[in-house]
Amino acid sequence: MGTPGAQTGGPWDGAGNTNNQAVAAVDQRIKHIGIVGGGILGMYLALRLRQAGHEVTILEAAPASGGLAVGSNIGGYRWDRFYHVILMSDVNLRRLLEELGLSGELRWGITRTGFYTDGRLYSMSNTIEFLRFPPLNLWDKLRLGGTIFLAARIRNWRRLERVLSVDWLRRWSGRRVVERIWLPLLKSKLGENWRIASAAFIWAIIARMYAARRSGLKQEMFGYVDGGYDLILSRLQRRLDEIGVRTAYGAGVAQVESTETGAIVQLQSGARHDFDAAVMTVPTPAIARLCGQLTAAERSRLDAVTYQGIICASLLLSEPLSTYYVTNITDRWVPFTGVIEMTTLVDRARFGGNSLVYLPCYLTQADATWQQPDE
Secondary structure (H helix, E strand, O other): OOEOOEOOOOOOOOOOHHHHHHHHOOOOOOOEEEEEOOEHHHHHHHHHHHHOOOEEEEEEOOOOOEHHHOEEEEOOEEEEOOOOOEEOOOHHHHHHHHHOOOHHHEEEEEOOEEEEEOOEEEEOOOHHHHHHOOOOOHHHHHHHHHHHHHHHOOOOHHHHHHOEHHHHHHHHHOHHHHHHHHHHHHHHHHHHHHHOOEHHHHHHHHHHHHHHHHHOOOOOEEEEEOOHHHHHHHHHHHHHHHOOOEEEEOOOEEEEEEOOOOEEEEEOOOOEEEEOEEEEOOOHHHHHHHOOOOOHHHHHHHHOOOOEEEEEEEEEEOOOOOOOOEEEEOOOOOOOOEEEEHHHOOOHHHHOOOEEEEEEEEEEOOOHHHHOOOO
8 A cells, every 4th residue: 555655565466567677777797686585576576587697596484485475275175365366457467477388277257346335235347337326326426437537547646645545536536425435445445544545546456457447348357377376376486496596495584784795684593695685575664674774764764664454254155145256345334344256256166166255354454353363
């Protein structure tokens, strides 16, 4: 999420152009590069840096690569721990899948969207259903549609970092639309962090979804890899191994120090690695903690980045709940903020004929819910 005065990353589509440009700009005299963090970002950077001719070592604290994209066992079946889809507009991720030989495993489907508000469930899957949506009058719908149309055409998103999302939405959609639609959705995605989210957050979501419709069939066409992100991660790790990237597991980092000749990475085990350069792909508070040579201004910028958390229950049901891939929930009495029925997209046969449902609840990092037991 973004906050006024602080730019942070949005959902990574697998291979961002910014990362490609950064890799191309790395000095060729830098021979050996250490990457702290073996999540999907660290793995991707390792791939591109190695292809650019650098020696690369990944240091990962966990026993496997992948970070939050690693799958889990759900009712005896292996699938993504959190819900993921691929859009037609995710051209960089699709290019990476092709490079890994996974294009043949990519499946596409047209999905539907539900909207639960005022105790009723509505379909919001096409223009006609949007125009019939009872909670808003015609003028509200025109303003809402205009806001989406405007956001999809904004190219200079950086100026939106200086504007609060709720203020920007009130300007273009009006107070009633914000109260009935936008604010519940912001709260469902950001919890109390909706108060500090910049308009760039809304822009990023609208732009990605709008581009997906423009590049598809003017409908919500989502995709997934048959096998989930576990398959993507295993294929990517195999490619890294093939091209000579070294990955050290159980390598929790205690300190990173810059020297005149490069970087020293001290592990919690006491081991030491010397690199010509080090790249940090861990969360910014961890960077501030590990890099003791940062200036006060650098540390302040890193600590100012706000991270959003999610509790996501995964259920296998004997019967489907609905025909909607996503049901947005605006009624605040519901303890979770949406319903993601993955098997409206993924073949139920993969889960023994059952339906896979995710129940997400987005929370601030300080929310008391984190202290509750899983039960």
